[in-house]
Amino acid sequence: MQADYAIIGGGVVGLSLGWGLIRRGHKVIVIDGDDGSFRASRGNFGLVWVQSKGIGAPHYARWSQRSAGLWAEFAVELGAGSNTDLRLEQRGGYDFHLDEESLAAKVAQYDALRHELGGDYPFEVLGNNALRREEPEVGPKVAGAILHHQDGHVNPLKLLRALAADFVGLGGQILSAEHVEDVTKPDGFRLICRSGHVVEAGKVVLSAGLGAMALGPKLGFKAPVRPQRGQVLITEKLPKMMNRPSGIIRQVDEGGIQIGDSKEEVGLDDSTTLHTTAAIAARAVAVMPGLAQAQLVRSWGALRVMSPDGLPIYQKSTTMPGAALVTCHSGITLAAAHARLLPAWLEGAENAPDLEKFGEQRFS
Amino acid sequence: MEQVDLGVIGAGPAGMAAATIAATAGLSVVVLDEQPAMGGQIYRAVASGGAARTDILGKDYLEGAGLAQDLQASTARHLTEAVVWDIAPQEGGVAITYSHKGIPARIEAKRLLLATGALERPVPLPGWTLPGVMTAGAGQILLKASGMVAPRAVLAGSGPLLYLLAVQMARAGSPPLALIETQSLRDQLAAAPRLAGGIRGWRILIKGLGLLAELRRHGIRRITGARDLEVIGTGRAEGLRFSAQGRAQEIACDTVLLHQGVVPNTQASRALGLAHDWHAGQRAFVPRTDGWGESSHPGIFIAGDGAGIAGAKAAAVAGQLAGLQIACQLGALDRAARDAKAQPARKTLDAERSIRPFLEAAYPVAAQILCPADKTLVCRCEEVTAGDVRHWAGLGCKGPNQTKAFGRVGMGPCQGRYCGLTVTEILSHSHNLPHSQIGAYRIRMPLKPVTLGELSTVNAPEDAEEGHPK
Amino acid sequence: MLVPVTFEGAEMMLPEGANLAAALLAAGVGAFRTTPVSGAARGPYCMMGACFECLIEISGATRQACMMQVQAGLVIAKPKGRANGAG
Numbered sequence: 001m002q003a004d005y006a007i008i009g010g011g012v013v014g015l016s017l018g019w020g021l022i023r024r025g026h027k028v029i030v031i032d033g034d035d036g037s038f039r040a041s042r043g044n045f046g047l048v049w050v051q052s053k054g055i056g057a058p059h060y061a062r063w064s065q066r067s068a069g070l071w072a073e074f075a076v077e078l079g080a081g082s083n084t085d086l087r088l089e090q091r092g093g094y095d096f097h098l099d100e101e102s103l104a105a106k107v108a109q110y111d112a113l114r115h116e117l118g119g120d121y122p123f124e125v126l127g128n129n130a131l132r133r134e135e136p137e138v139g140p141k142v143a144g145a146i147l148h149h150q151d152g153h154v155n156p157l158k159l160l161r162a163l164a165a166d167f168v169g170l171g172g173q174i175l176s177a178e179h180v181e182d183v184t185k186p187d188g189f190r191l192i193c194r195s196g197h198v199v200e201a202g203k204v205v206l207s208a209g210l211g212a213m214a215l216g217p218k219l220g221f222k223a224p225v226r227p228q229r230g231q232v233l234i235t236e237k238l239p240k241m242m243n244r245p246s247g248i249i250r251q252v253d254e255g256g257i258q259i260g261d262s263k264e265e266v267g268l269d270d271s272t273t274l275h276t277t278a279a280i281a282a283r284a285v286a287v288m289p290g291l292a293q294a295q296l297v298r299s300w301g302a303l304r305v306m307s308p309d310g311l312p313i314y315q316k317s318t319t320m321p322g323a324a325l326v327t328c329h330s331g332i333t334l335a336a337a338h339a340r341l342l343p344a345w346l347e348g349a350e351n352a353p354d355l356e357k358f359g360e361q362r363f364s
Numbered sequence: 365m366e367q368v369d370l371g372v373i374g375a376g377p378a379g380m381a382a383a384t385i386a387a388t389a390g391l392s393v394v395v396l397d398e399q400p401a402m403g404g405q406i407y408r409a410v411a412s413g414g415a416a417r418t419d420i421l422g423k424d425y426l427e428g429a430g431l432a433q434d435l436q437a438s439t440a441r442h443l444t445e446a447v448v449w450d451i452a453p454q455e456g457g458v459a460i461t462y463s464h465k466g467i468p469a470r471i472e473a474k475r476l477l478l479a480t481g482a483l484e485r486p487v488p489l490p491g492w493t494l495p496g497v498m499t500a501g502a503g504q505i506l507l508k509a510s511g512m513v514a515p516r517a518v519l520a521g522s523g524p525l526l527y528l529l530a531v532q533m534a535r536a537g538s539p540p541l542a543l544i545e546t547q548s549l550r551d552q553l554a555a556a557p558r559l560a561g562g563i564r565g566w567r568i569l570i571k572g573l574g575l576l577a578e579l580r581r582h583g584i585r586r587i588t589g590a591r592d593l594e595v596i597g598t599g600r601a602e603g604l605r606f607s608a609q610g611r612a613q614e615i616a617c618d619t620v621l622l623h624q625g626v627v628p629n630t631q632a633s634r635a636l637g638l639a640h641d642w643h644a645g646q647r648a649f650v651p652r653t654d655g656w657g658e659s660s661h662p663g664i665f666i667a668g669d670g671a672g673i674a675g676a677k678a679a680a681v682a683g684q685l686a687g688l689q690i691a692c693q694l695g696a697l698d699r700a701a702r703d704a705k706a707q708p709a710r711k712t713l714d715a716e717r718s719i720r721p722f723l724e725a726a727y728p729v730a731a732q733i734l735c736p737a738d739k740t741l742v743c744r745c746e747e748v749t750a751g752d753v754r755h756w757a758g759l760g761c762k763g764p765n766q767t768k769a770f771g772r773v774g775m776g777p778c779q780g781r782y783c784g785l786t787v788t789e790i791l792s793h794s795h796n797l798p799h800s801q802i803g804a805y806r807i808r809m810p811l812k813p814v815t816l817g818e819l820s821t822v823n824a825p826e827d828a829e830e831g832h833p834k
Numbered sequence: 835m836l837v838p839v840t841f842e843g844a845e846m847m848l849p850e851g852a853n854l855a856a857a858l859l860a861a862g863v864g865a866f867r868t869t870p871v872s873g874a875a876r877g878p879y880c881m882m883g884a885c886f887e888c889l890i891e892i893s894g895a896t897r898q899a900c901m902m903q904v905q906a907g908l909v910i911a912k913p914k915g916r917a918n919g920a921g
Contacts (some may be wrong), residue, residue, distance in 0.1 A: 036806075
C-alpha cells in the first residue's frame with residue numbers, strides 16, 4: 001500500500017484535508033489534475049464568509065461559523081509551516097444593496113436565521129451615511145449594507161500554495177497532471193490513472209470538484225454536482241480604498257480591486273463574456289464611483305461546484321467502504337473546518353463532527 | 365453597430381497589405397491600430413516623420429511607405445489610436461470592441477485578420493528591469509518615431525537586428541559604445557549548412573555582411589560569445605557586465621538595449637483559444653494556420669510575424685494571401701483570380717521563409733535566457749524570480765497556469781507578454797517535458813487593460829442589469 | 835513647438851505632439867514610476883505598448899506614456915499603487 005489515504009483532487013478542498021490528515025500522522029497521496037483542468041481553487045473570490053450562508057439551513061450556517069472561528073488558528077499554523085502570510089483579515093464584511101427593498105428583504109432573512117441560531121448571528125445594518133463613514137469610497141447610489149462581524153477574507157492563492165508547500169514539506173506526495181479514470185477495490189483501493197499510473201491506498205477521498213460527476217458513481221456516490229459559472233474582474237494595484245471586503249467587491253492584499261460574482265448556468269464553459277463583465281463593472285462603479293478610473297487588468301471565469309441545495313456534501317460510501325465524498329462550493333471558508341475537523345470524521349473517531357445532515361440521503 | 369466584411373487588427377506590413385488587397389477586391393474593410401500612424405513597429409511612423417530619416421534608417425524602411433500609400437489610396441478605413449480589448453466570435457463573424465481616446469466602440473466583421481506582429485523575446489537577465497534597459501526594438505522605435513538615439517548605449521544579445529540598429533545609431537551620429545553578442549562563432553559555423561535559401565538567402569547574408577562592414581567603418585567594438593550578462597546599477601543602468609574570452613568584463617553605459625530575437629505576439633490568438641504549436645526553431649508558440657493564414661477557427665486569419673517570424677517582406681505578402689482568400693470566401697474574387705494573384709506572393713513568401721532556419725541557428729537564444737539563474741526576475745510586473753517558478757514546479761505545478769495561481773507570475777498589467785515564454789522554458793526544463801506539453805498561459809479578455817468606466821458602458825442600458833452579480 | 839507639462843510637480847518643456855515616453859526620456863526622466871510590489875524604479879522598456887513599464891498617472895488614471903503624445907498642460911504623476919504590505 002502506497003498510502004493510508006489517496007485524495008483525488010489537489011485543490012483547496014483536497015489539500016486542506018490532506019494537510020489535516022498528514023498532521024495526524026497519516027501517509028497521504030494527493031492526485032491532482034493538469035494545467036487545463038477546471039479549478040475552482042484558482043478562480044474563487046477569497047472570502048471567509050458567514051453571512052447569507054444557511055438561510056433555511058441553520059446547520060450550514062453553524063458549520064460556516066465554526067470554520068470561520070477556526071480560521072485564525074489554522075492560518076497561524078499553516079502560515080508558520082509554509083512560511084507564508086495568508087493575509088487573513090476577519091474584521092467583518094458587507095453585503096451592499098443598491099435599493100432599500102432588497103436590503104429589507106435580506107435583513108428579514110437574517111433576522112429569521114439569527115432566531116434559529118439562538119441569537120448567534122452578529123450583524124448590523126448600515127444606512128448610506130453610516131456606511132460611508134466606514135467606507136468613504138462608497139457612492140450615493142448605495143442604499144445601505146449589512147455588516148456581518150464574522151466575515152472576512154484571505155488571499156486564496158497564497159492559501160493554495162501554502163497548503164501544497166506545507167503538505168509536501170510534511171512528507172505528503174502530490175501526483176500532478178494525473179486523471180483518475182477507474183477505481184477498483186480488490187482489498188485496498190486501486191486508482192487507475194489515464195497515464196497508466198496506479199495508486200494504491202487504504203482509503204480514498206473524492207474531492208475532485210466537478211470531476212466527482214464522473215468518478216462519484218464509481219465509488220458509490222450520487223455526486224449530484226453541477227458547474228455554475230462566476231466571472232471575476234481584477235484591477236491594477238491601487239492604494240487602499242476599502243477597509244473591509246464585501247461579497248461582490250474586495251481589495252486584495254496586493255492592492256487590486258476584485259469584483260464579482262455572476263452566477264450563470266452554462267455547463268462546462270469557463271469563458272468570460274463581454275456582456276457579463278460589463279454588467280459587473282457597471283455595478284461596481286455604481287457602488288464605488290471612483291472605480292471608473294481603475295484599469296481592469298484581468299478577468300476570468302471559473303466554475304463553482306454546486307450541489308442541488310448549494311450546501312456541501314460529506315458522504316461515506318456504503319458500497320465501497322473506505323471511500324468518502326467531500327465537495328462544496330465554499331472551499332476557502334470551510335478550509336479550516338476541513339483541515340481541523342474532517343480528518344476525525346474520515347477516521348471514524350469518537351470526537352468527529354456530526355455531518356449526517358450533509359449526507360447524500362437528502363437528495364433521495 | 366458598424367458592420368464590415370473584414371476587420372484587420374494591426375497596421376503593419378501584413379495588415380496594410382491585406383486591407384489594401386481586400387478593399388481593392390471590393391470588400392468593406394476597417395483597420396484598427398493602436399498607433400497614431402500606420403506602419404506597425406517595423407515601418408513605424410513611415411507615413412509621418414520617419415520617411416525624412418531614410419538616410420539613417422535605410423532603404424528597406426522605405427518599402428513601408430509604398431504599403432502605406434496603397435492603403436491610404438484604397439477604400440479601407442484606418443482607425444488610429446484604436447486599442448482593441450475584446451474580440452468575441454459570434455454567428456457569422458466576430459465582434460471587435462476597442463477604445464479610442466477612452467471611448468469604447470464596437471464593430472462587427474464577417475472575417476477577422478490578426479496582424480499583430482511580433483514582440484521582443486523576453487530577456488530575463490540580472491538587472492533587466494532597471495530604468496535605462498530597453499529592447500533593441502525600443503531603440504529603433506525611438507529612432508523612427510522620435511528621431512532620438514538612446515544615449516551612451518551598449519547593444520547586447522543576439523540577432524541581425526542588433527547590427528541594423530547599431531548602424532542606424534551610428535548614421536544618426538551616436539554610435540553605440542559596443543555590441544556584446546551572445547552567439548558564438550561555433551553557432552554560425554553550425555548554421556552555415558542551413559543556407560539552403562539559394563540566391564535570396566545569400567542576398568540577405570550579403571546585406572548582413574554589408575552591415576558588419578559598416579559597423580567596422582564606424583569603429584564600433586564587437587564582442588561575440590559573451591556569457592553571464594548582467595546589467596549593473598543602482599536605480600538605473602550604469603553598466604553591462606559579462607564574460608568573454610574567459611574573463612569578466614564591464615562596460616559603463618547609460619542605456620542597455622537587449623535583443624534575443626523576436627517572437628510572435630500571440631496574445632489575441634491565445635485569447636481566442638486558437639490552436640498553437642511549438643516551433644522548435646523559433647523557440648516560441650506559433651498559431652496553426654493554413655496556406656492562406658486561416659487559423660483553427662474558420663473565418664479568423666493571422667498574417668505576418670504573429671503567425672510565425674519571417675520578417676516584414678514576408679508579412680506583406682502573407683497579408684496579401686489572407687486578403688485574397690477572405691475576398692474569395694466572401695464572393696468578391698473567384699478561385700482562378702485568387703490563385704493568379706496569389707502566385708507571386710507565395711513565391712516571395714517561400715523565399716523569405718527559406719532564410720529563417722539559417723538565422724535561427726546562427727543567432728540562437730542565449731542559454732542564460734532560456735534557463736535564467738534562480739535570482740533573476742522573470743515576471744517583471746509581479747516581480748517573480750526563476751527560482752520561485754522552479755520551486756513551484758517542485759510542488760507539482762506542471763504548467764504555467766498553475767505557477768500563475770501559485771505566485772502571480774503573469775498576472776500583472778503586461779498580461780504575461782514578457783514572462784510567458786520564459787515560464788514555459790523553465791517548466792519544460794524542470795520537468796523534462798516538451799514545451800508543447802507544458803503549454804502556455806490561458807489569456808483572457810481584456811486584451812489590453814481598460815478602465816472599469818469604459819467597460820461599464822458597453823452594454824445597452826436596458827440590458828446592463830442582466831447577468832447582474834448576486 | 836515646446837509646451838509646458840509637469841512631471842511629479844516639476845515643470846518641463848516638451849515638444850508638442852511628440853511621443854510622451856520618448857520626450858520624457860529625452861528630458862532626462864529615467865524612472866517613470868516605482869513598482870507597487872517592491873518599490874523598484876522602472877522606466878520604458880518596449881516603447882510599443884506591450885510591457886506596461888512606462889506607466890504614469892494622468893488625471894487620476896494610469897496610462898502608458900509610450901502610447902500618448904505630448905500636449906500642453908499635462909499633469910503627470912507616478913502611479914500611486916502601493917508597495918506590498920504598505921497598506
